[in-house]
Amino acid sequence: MASTPRAAEAPLASGARLKEVMGAHFAGVDRAARERSAPVAWCTSVGPVELLRALGYQVFFPENHGALLGATRMANEVMGRAHALGYSPDICSYLTSDIGSYLQGKTPLQRHGLSGAPRADLLLYSTNQCREVRDWFEFYGREWNVPVVGVTSFRDVGEVEPHHVDAIVRQLEGLVPTLESVAGRRLEGPRLEEAVALSRTSSDLWKSCLRAGAARPAALTFFDGTIHMGPAVVLRGTQEACDYYRLLEAELQARVRAGAGALPRERFRIYWDGMPVWGRLRDLGALFARLETSVVASTYCNSWVFDALDPRDPLRSMAQASLELFIARAEGPKHRYLESMVREFSVDGVLFHDSRTCPNNSNARFGLPQRLRRATGTPVLVIDGDLNDLRCFSDEQAHTNIEGFVEQLEGAGPRAPVSA
Amino acid sequence: MTRASCFAGIDSGSWNTKAALVDEQGRLLATAVVRTGADVPGAAERAFGELLGRAGVDRAAVASIWATGFGRHAVPLATGVRTELDSHARGALQFVPGPLTVIDIGGQDAKIILVDALGRRVGHKMNRKCASGTGSFLEEMALRLDSRIAEMPALASGFGEELDLGSFCTVFSGTEVLGLIRQGKRPADLARAAYRSVVKRVLEMERVEGTVVATGGVVAHHPMVVELLEVAIGARVTVPAHAQEIGALGVAIAALEAARSHAPADGA
Numbered sequence: 288m289a290s291t292p293r294a295a296e297a298p299l300a301s302g303a304r305l306k307e308v309m310g311a312h313f314a315g316v317d318r319a320a321r322e323r324s325a326p327v328a329w330c331t332s333v334g335p336v337e338l339l340r341a342l343g344y345q346v347f348f349p350e351n352h353g354a355l356l357g358a359t360r361m362a363n364e365v366m367g368r369a370h371a372l373g374y375s376p377d378i379c380s381y382l383t384s385d386i387g388s389y390l391q392g393k394t395p396l397q398r399h400g401l402s403g404a405p406r407a408d409l410l411l412y413s414t415n416q417c418r419e420v421r422d423w424f425e426f427y428g429r430e431w432n433v434p435v436v437g438v439t440s441f442r443d444v445g446e447v448e449p450h451h452v453d454a455i456v457r458q459l460e461g462l463v464p465t466l467e468s469v470a471g472r473r474l475e476g477p478r479l480e481e482a483v484a485l486s487r488t489s490s491d492l493w494k495s496c497l498r499a500g501a502a503r504p505a506a507l508t509f510f511d512g513t514i515h516m517g518p519a520v521v522l523r524g525t526q527e528a529c530d531y532y533r534l535l536e537a538e539l540q541a542r543v544r545a546g547a548g549a550l551p552r553e554r555f556r557i558y559w560d561g562m563p564v565w566g567r568l569r570d571l572g573a574l575f576a577r578l579e580t581s582v583v584a585s586t587y588c589n590s591w592v593f594d595a596l597d598p599r600d601p602l603r604s605m606a607q608a609s610l611e612l613f614i615a616r617a618e619g620p621k622h623r624y625l626e627s628m629v630r631e632f633s634v635d636g637v638l639f640h641d642s643r644t645c646p647n648n649s650n651a652r653f654g655l656p657q658r659l660r661r662a663t664g665t666p667v668l669v670i671d672g673d674l675n676d677l678r679c680f681s682d683e684q685a686h687t688n689i690e691g692f693v694e695q696l697e698g699a700g701p702r703a704p705v706s707a
Numbered sequence: 708m709t710r711a712s713c714f715a716g717i718d719s720g721s722w723n724t725k726a727a728l729v730d731e732q733g734r735l736l737a738t739a740v741v742r743t744g745a746d747v748p749g750a751a752e753r754a755f756g757e758l759l760g761r762a763g764v765d766r767a768a769v770a771s772i773w774a775t776g777f778g779r780h781a782v783p784l785a786t787g788v789r790t791e792l793d794s795h796a797r798g799a800l801q802f803v804p805g806p807l808t809v810i811d812i813g814g815q816d817a818k819i820i821l822v823d824a825l826g827r828r829v830g831h832k833m834n835r836k837c838a839s840g841t842g843s844f845l846e847e848m849a850l851r852l853d854s855r856i857a858e859m860p861a862l863a864s865g866f867g868e869e870l871d872l873g874s875f876c877t878v879f880s881g882t883e884v885l886g887l888i889r890q891g892k893r894p895a896d897l898a899r900a901a902y903r904s905v906v907k908r909v910l911e912m913e914r915v916e917g918t919v920v921a922t923g924g925v926v927a928h929h930p931m932v933v934e935l936l937e938v939a940i941g942a943r944v945t946v947p948a949h950a951q952e953i954g955a956l957g958v959a960i961a962a963l964e965a966a967r968s969h970a971p972a973d974g975a
Binding site: 660666667669671683684687688690691692694695698 | 777789790791792793816827828829830831832833835
């Protein structure tokens with residue numbers, strides 16, 4: 288199991304470009320909102336953004352804002368304002384963080400020169416991931432008196448059937464008049480095809496980057512992935528995303544060719560299912576590095592891979608892609624997917640993060656870890672926590688769980704009584 | 708004993724710091740238990756000092772000291788660490804061969820550890836964030852019953868009626884107890900109900916199969932927990948000698964095994 292690869296000499300050099308790309312994105316949306324130079328829409332992270340791109344919207348993704356609030360640990364300073372307004376501590380802590388941030392006028396976007404999240408002319412959701420996104424957007428719809436439109440998607444989908452796709456396509460078509468009205472322009476087929484083509488290209492490039500985790504030692508870990516996935520979320524359907532992932536892909540492929548791992552030494556390989564614990568990303572990354580254990584792949588980072596997108600059939604392929612998402616699927620397809628990940632990334636163990644306020648991204652609640660362990664023989668671990676709400680996370684317990692799991696992987700048996 | 712031929716384990720727990728000393732054959736020489744308090748390194752020093760005194764050996768006789776427990780990374784004496792999960796499994800295996808299920812109920816957490824026939828740990832569960840199912844829960848219940856935790860076994864032994872405390876939450880359970888007191892329920896029955904609650908919360912964590920070994924301070928000092936465990940699972944539960952110090956013993960054995968194999972001391 289132990290390997291002694293050459294150590295990666297430095298963090299990913301693409302990180303500098305990533306900061307520029309993300310900074311330009313925030314500045315661009317903010318400028319459009321302030322100067323009224325382009326319509327501004329908010330979109331859910333796996334919503335039908337290509338329609339917005341084709342209509343010339345500048346697009347803001349509040350889940351990305353939620354992640355920033357979590358990563359900066361500002362979330363716990365602000366979410367109480369949302370609780371006091373009636374948004375329960377038991378619902379999505381992205382939602383409560385973001386609304387709390389709005390109410391308190393405090394946001395990590397201020398570090399990017401913004402005074403707050405840009406005000407939207409329209410909010411576009413898809414419930415393919417959860418119902419909360421709609422409730423979240425409706426708060427702002429009431430605040431700003433702007434349209435809130437979206438797709439009410441299927442959940443717990445077994446096989447994606449044509450009737451599912453038909454229903455989503457009809458909803459997408461039904462959105463167009465409102466999107467056109469707010470944008471003040473007509474949707475043109477070639478522009479939609481172009482946006483879908485760009486989404487597909489950036490998705491393919493991001494997928495290729497994630498494959499660097501399959502190398503042994505892994506050239507990319509989950510912890511780096513959660514940072515570098517920014518453009519896959521906020522710039523899907525743009526040339527900027529494609530350009531960034533070409534840069535990152537080249538750097539990762541060079542690492543793989545050089546046999547350089549993301550960690551100086553890799554003894555074990557772990558798959559992470561569920562949300563990141565944003566406020567403990569660095570801490571958990573350091574813990575796994577100390578344990579010489581690479582978190583080589585994750586459901587979360589893979590969730591911005593859209594293999595079905597096809598510019599030759601834009602709406603239908605968008606519908607298909609939105610329904611194929613892991614989060615929208617039933618336990619059977621989820622199980623099969625995780626089994627394939629265990630094989631593809633040669634993992635020694637699977638960690639399930641049971642995120643208190645994100646049931647839709649928590650897959651340890653219906654016996655899936657136990658079934659996966661039986662089917663693959665791969666050890667599993669469940670840790671309790673949350674994406675943003677650190678009141679739901681115990682550092683001590685998480686560390687003991689993870690360290691104990693790695694000890695388990697070390698095997699160190701058989702252990703007859705030494706004094707026998 | 709002047710040659711460095713002993714191995715010490717220190718289990719830095721939330722309530723108590725336990726220490727154990729084994730010789731190079733793995734035979735237990737002595738144990739010690741001190742309150743952890745607010746000075747984790749200091750408690751480890753005190754436990755170690757008491758351990759040496761009880762064993763009648765010099766510091767120079769100790770080849771290495773390893774630590775476990777929640778404060779394992781805050782024990783400057785230690786040159787190696789293992790989690791409580793590893794240490795309790797290792798300690799239990801000194802008394803009972805695998806396959807076995809170790810149920811450890813400590814002050815701050817409860818664990819179920821699964822060990823296969825070869826003595827390898829194959830899985831574990833820990834309680835979620837709440838104190839229910841732990842010693843802290845019993846301490847809170849003792850407070851509600853105007854008692855002390857050390858008096859709970861005697862109090863509960865006078866029970867006459869089986870009562871249930873239903874909440875996952877320790878604070879809500881305290882409220883339940885207050886409600887039951889208002890209804891005229893007897894403290895002895897409520898103390899028994901607190902033990903029943905601990906057992907229920909623990910057994911909800913994981914399926915318990917095969918030989919069951921119970922460890923930890925709660926088990927060592929509250930025998931009714933073991934009785935109730937046996938009733939609940941319909942099988943005998945083994946409580947090894949030194950159940951409270953089993954983690955310290957386990958990590959001392961880990962230190963010994965590392966010395967034998969020259970394995971690196973992970974995470975020290």
